[in-house]
Amino acid sequence: MIFPFFPDVYYLSLAVVGASVVDLDTSFRYRNLVLMALAGGILALILQFFKITPFPGILLISIALFFFVAQHRGFVHSIFGTGLAAACLALFVISFQNILGSLTPDLRVSFLLTSLILGIIVLNRGLLILYALLVTIGIFLTPLTSFNFIYVATALFVGSLSHLILDLFTGNGVKLFGPISKHRFGKITGLFIVTLWLVGVALIYILPGEHYLLVNYFLQLPEINLMEIQLNNFNPFKYLQSLKLA
Numbered sequence: 001m002i003f004p005f006f007p008d009v010y011y012l013s014l015a016v017v018g019a020s021v022v023d024l025d026t027s028f029r030y031r032n033l034v035l036m037a038l039a040g041g042i043l044a045l046i047l048q049f050f051k052i053t054p055f056p057g058i059l060l061i062s063i064a065l066f067f068f069v070a071q072h073r074g075f076v077h078s079i080f081g082t083g084l085a086a087a088c089l090a091l092f093v094i095s096f097q098n099i100l101g102s103l104t105p106d107l108r109v110s111f112l113l114t115s116l117i118l119g120i121i122v123l124n125r126g127l128l129i130l131y132a133l134l135v136t137i138g139i140f141l142t143p144l145t146s147f148n149f150i151y152v153a154t155a156l157f158v159g160s161l162s163h164l165i166l167d168l169f170t171g172n173g174v175k176l177f178g179p180i181s182k183h184r185f186g187k188i189t190g191l192f193i194v195t196l197w198l199v200g201v202a203l204i205y206i207l208p209g210e211h212y213l214l215v216n217y218f219l220q221l222p223e224i225n226l227m228e229i230q231l232n233n234f235n236p237f238k239y240l241q242s243l244k245l246a
Contacts, residue, residue: 008145009138011155013115014093016131018086018159021122022077025070036121037064047099056095060121063088077167078178082160089118090153097147107147112139165193 024032037060044057063085067076075081093114100110115135123131167174168190176185 008151009135009142010111010115010145011151012138013119013131013135014152014155015159015162017115017118017122018082018089018156019163020124020127021067021085021089021156022082022160022163024067024122025072025074025076027072030068032122033064033068037061039117039121040064052099053095056092056099059088059092059095063092073167073172073174075179077164077174079161079164079176080178080180082164083157086153086157086160089156090149093118093152093156094149107144108139111145111147112136115139165190168193 023029040057040060040063042057043060044054047054047057066085066088070076070081076085096114096117097110100113101107104110112135116132119128119131119135164174164176168185169187173184173186175182176189177183
């Protein structure tokens with residue numbers, strides 16, 4: 001549902017990951033969690049060996065443990081749970097992009113590697129080949145986009161919300177505001193949200209001039225120059241605190 005509000009291919013790929021990560025709390029997706037934890041452990045060891053902060057690897061391990069202990073259709077299947085999951089993934093992306101940005105001057109390469117690694121860890125194997133093909137073609141054939149933490153977090157969060165919206169049309173519904181509220185929302189709420197989305201899409205194509213409904217126009221933060229960040233003392237939390245709205 002993030003399209004067409006966020007048309008950049010890189011951020012669309014993150015939205016796909018966000019939509020799929022919500023179901024990592026199911027038993028048949030434990031293979032993905034084991035893969036995520038292993039990838040995080042290997043990444044942390046490699047970074048530590050080169051005297052680079054192991055934060056991205058440790059964060060991947062923490063995310064895997066979080067989903068492993070989560071109950072299916074529990075906290076993760078709520079607005080607060082998806083927000084927390086999206087924030088953790090966004091922190092991983094900005095940290096990992098920081099490392100890749102120091103290794104390659106081409107942002108397209110770092111964007112592609114980040115999207116593919118997240119896809120391998122999170123997505124079902126049946127979707128992975130098509131996902132990898134579309135992301136590769138899209139990133140290299142479309143204009144280069146900027147890297148922005150708010151864009152990353154928004155794409156992951158809205159992607160996760162789209163999963164919840166689809167679950168509203170199932171028989172059990174969704175506890176959107178759990179654990180604060182145990183009320184289950186269902187098809188009526190889903191139809192209302194879909195209607196709002198359709199209205200927003202219609203406005204984008206009807207209103208003339210710049211489309212201020214697009215997230216790219218609505219969210220404005222300084223672009224991140226990945227080459228200027230020192231890897232050995234990079235702290236994503238301090239960096240986020242230094243960001244200010246334009």
